[in-house]
Amino acid sequence: MIKAAEKIGRPVVLQKYGGTSVATAEHIRRVAQRVVARKREGNAVVVVVSAMGKTTDQLVSLSREINQRPPWREMDMLLHAGEIISASLLAMAIEKEGEPAISFTGAQAGMITDASHTRARIQRVQADRIVEDLGRGRIVVITGFQGITADHEVTTLGRGGSDTSAVAFAAGIGANECEILTDVDGVYTADPRVVENPRKLGWCSYDEMLEMASLGARVLHSRSVEIARRFDVPLLVASSFHEAAGTWICSKERGEKEFSDMETVSVRGVAHNSNVAKISLVDVPDHPGVAAGIFTTLSRYNVQILLIVQAEHRGGANDISFLVSAETLVHVEPHLHDLAKEIGASRVVIDDQVGTVSIVGDGIQSDPSIAARMFSSLAKEGINIDLISSSNLMLACAVPKKRLEDAVRAIHREFLE
Amino acid sequence: MIKAAEKIGRPVVLQKYGGTSVATAEHIRRVAQRVVARKREGNAVVVVVSAMGKTTDQLVSLSREINQRPPWREMDMLLHAGEIISASLLAMAIEKEGEPAISFTGAQAGMITDASHTRARIQRVQADRIVEDLGRGRIVVITGFQGITADHEVTTLGRGGSDTSAVAFAAGIGANECEILTDVDGVYTADPRVVENPRKLGWCSYDEMLEMASLGARVLHSRSVEIARRFDVPLLVASSFHEAAGTWICSKERGEKEFSDMETVSVRGVAHNSNVAKISLVDVPDHPGVAAGIFTTLSRYNVQILLIVQAEHRGGANDISFLVSAETLVHVEPHLHDLAKEIGASRVVIDDQVGTVSIVGDGIQSDPSIAARMFSSLAKEGINIDLISSSNLMLACAVPKKRLEDAVRAIHREFLE
Numbered sequence: 001m002i003k004a005a006e007k008i009g010r011p012v013v014l015q016k017y018g019g020t021s022v023a024t025a026e027h028i029r030r031v032a033q034r035v036v037a038r039k040r041e042g043n044a045v046v047v048v049v050s051a052m053g054k055t056t057d058q059l060v061s062l063s064r065e066i067n068q069r070p071p072w073r074e075m076d077m078l079l080h081a082g083e084i085i086s087a088s089l090l091a092m093a094i095e096k097e098g099e100p101a102i103s104f105t106g107a108q109a110g111m112i113t114d115a116s117h118t119r120a121r122i123q124r125v126q127a128d129r130i131v132e133d134l135g136r137g138r139i140v141v142i143t144g145f146q147g148i149t150a151d152h153e154v155t156t157l158g159r160g161g162s163d164t165s166a167v168a169f170a171a172g173i174g175a176n177e178c179e180i181l182t183d184v185d186g187v188y189t190a191d192p193r194v195v196e197n198p199r200k201l202g203w204c205s206y207d208e209m210l211e212m213a214s215l216g217a218r219v220l221h222s223r224s225v226e227i228a229r230r231f232d233v234p235l236l237v238a239s240s241f242h243e244a245a246g247t248w249i250c251s252k253e254r255g256e257k258e259f260s261d262m263e264t265v266s267v268r269g270v271a272h273n274s275n276v277a278k279i280s281l282v283d284v285p286d287h288p289g290v291a292a293g294i295f296t297t298l299s300r301y302n303v304q305i306l307l308i309v310q311a312e313h314r315g316g317a318n319d320i321s322f323l324v325s326a327e328t329l330v331h332v333e334p335h336l337h338d339l340a341k342e343i344g345a346s347r348v349v350i351d352d353q354v355g356t357v358s359i360v361g362d363g364i365q366s367d368p369s370i371a372a373r374m375f376s377s378l379a380k381e382g383i384n385i386d387l388i389s390s391s392n393l394m395l396a397c398a399v400p401k402k403r404l405e406d407a408v409r410a411i412h413r414e415f416l417e
Numbered sequence: 418m419i420k421a422a423e424k425i426g427r428p429v430v431l432q433k434y435g436g437t438s439v440a441t442a443e444h445i446r447r448v449a450q451r452v453v454a455r456k457r458e459g460n461a462v463v464v465v466v467s468a469m470g471k472t473t474d475q476l477v478s479l480s481r482e483i484n485q486r487p488p489w490r491e492m493d494m495l496l497h498a499g500e501i502i503s504a505s506l507l508a509m510a511i512e513k514e515g516e517p518a519i520s521f522t523g524a525q526a527g528m529i530t531d532a533s534h535t536r537a538r539i540q541r542v543q544a545d546r547i548v549e550d551l552g553r554g555r556i557v558v559i560t561g562f563q564g565i566t567a568d569h570e571v572t573t574l575g576r577g578g579s580d581t582s583a584v585a586f587a588a589g590i591g592a593n594e595c596e597i598l599t600d601v602d603g604v605y606t607a608d609p610r611v612v613e614n615p616r617k618l619g620w621c622s623y624d625e626m627l628e629m630a631s632l633g634a635r636v637l638h639s640r641s642v643e644i645a646r647r648f649d650v651p652l653l654v655a656s657s658f659h660e661a662a663g664t665w666i667c668s669k670e671r672g673e674k675e676f677s678d679m680e681t682v683s684v685r686g687v688a689h690n691s692n693v694a695k696i697s698l699v700d701v702p703d704h705p706g707v708a709a710g711i712f713t714t715l716s717r718y719n720v721q722i723l724l725i726v727q728a729e730h731r732g733g734a735n736d737i738s739f740l741v742s743a744e745t746l747v748h749v750e751p752h753l754h755d756l757a758k759e760i761g762a763s764r765v766v767i768d769d770q771v772g773t774v775s776i777v778g779d780g781i782q783s784d785p786s787i788a789a790r791m792f793s794s795l796a797k798e799g800i801n802i803d804l805i806s807s808s809n810l811m812l813a814c815a816v817p818k819k820r821l822e823d824a825v826r827a828i829h830r831e832f833l834e
Binding site: 067071 | 476487495501
């Protein structure tokens, strides 16, 4: 990691703008003004940018017209053009505002990845050139989402790739902060589409954010938060359209020290996910290695498993239930009967009429009154709890999908209003 | 230069498709079928491709919305995305037709240029990777128009850049032939929009093609023909939409040997150009260095000069006239009066109501009867000749613009019908 600020003698700020923030020439102009303002406050500024608006979707559908199963390498080659367009246009817009700027492809910026096309893993960030251009007073604009292998093959980072790029570059240059500027202006105590007036959090910890993401909150992709946590890069999630304060995501230590004006509540937010299905394997023989066998088999089908609950049933047999995302159900469903036979379960039950509601906050499990309050608030609404899972950071319940939003509101009222 | 055919054991064919040939998914599919057919005849095939349809124009106008004077480096960055899209889509389409394919950016393909952004000069083609992939049985698809500097900066080659790329790659890998597949299906004896039934030439020499291009024929950019001549790469200009025979452009020696069924006529074609303006400097003192002074001054203004004629006038003074392309007139016009003063000319006359009509063919000048027939055919139509210029390969006349098409038809009738 380069400590860019020390070399340059100014704080280094990395800003990331998503596709909706650069959807048109007019949007790009506004982003340029905001970037320039940040520089004129005395910072060195690096910008990571996504493709304009729907560009990536349009390229994908064009490729599908030509080849339903295009080679992954060629998909990466195709898609990486989108960010090249937005990055060069943004550099032009910044120049127009009177500051020198330079755009870099993933390759030029030194984003070195493995060769797993369409979902490449970052190996390292070779940030010398970025730091050199910052040192010359330039604003550096980098294409998000893309990298290059040691063999000069173009790769893309997969879902949430631009956020991941941003955090990796922030870590690679040792940026003082990393601002994720997007169409949501922070992390809320619940989804504003469900709860009438959720509060925006001043800050939350990396771990809390990761739990919220895995439980359905769609603010940041987990991968970017994991990298931020590993390299302790403070993230700010804020609006790209207006200047309101956003939410800081940082270590618990830093958050408690720097944002001490925030009240310390255990429950930071209510997350929910309606996009799940429950699979139950009934009467699974109770001997060691059975659960391992199930999940080894499942991992072959690229299924994302969200919650696992094993309940003791009756003498010598268990029920094992797990939730998968609704999209991946189709991949796993054809194999479930073979799986049940293999492990000796009496049958498989699939229920796609469930959803999850969860509370997130550090230390939740250590205070049993919190669980009691959550379950009571659901009981008062007559909402049946199907599964329960908990960790130090969260408490999650599967409930009937048609009562899910009621459940979110009830729990939010209980803890956060 | 790598002799790819020797390494691979098959003839190597390079095909270049222009923007109109890959304008839609359906067009790309048809190009893929044609490329695959060429491979299945037993060739190793390299394809150089332009951006789809109007992509480049759209990117240019988007950049103008953002910055009227965008940095050239950023223009190159922006525009090079266009060919990345078309090249990767074409590779996908070829895979769909059942042949392995791989797309390369200019950088990956080894197109090394100088750092003159938007009009870079090719320094060398580092074609090892192309030859390696051809050796593995892959069809290699390369983005035209773009290159990379030794410092990893993206460049574009300027006007006619994709043709230039194609010929440079053909030379670099020692391709057996280079096919330029486009929306015109060959080189004609005159512009079909002016003359009713011009004939398509079976072949013409590099030199004849260069003269025709400089005199207004818009088939190939001169730069690509010059590279082809230097490395003796035979070019085929043919239609990308149907299979009709095109026109070969090659050395005179090869043309006469291989295409001997063609009649040997001196006059190969009639070219014309209505897009010119005549500038005359009147009463220029007749002493050494004056002409040099004029054209040194003009070269500063990036003016393309098409024809220069100096006529002796009366004792001690000359008139010097030259033609410039109409677009460049605006650049030079503001400086003409200073220029006239500087060299002592009595005045400057600009005439934008002229055009040029020319005949092209090797050895034209050596047969005076050809000039006589050309001038007579114009006289018979009552068309006044304003300027005359000639070389071993051409004879050009400036005539009134409003009679230009009549002049083309009269001369075509005289020599080529």
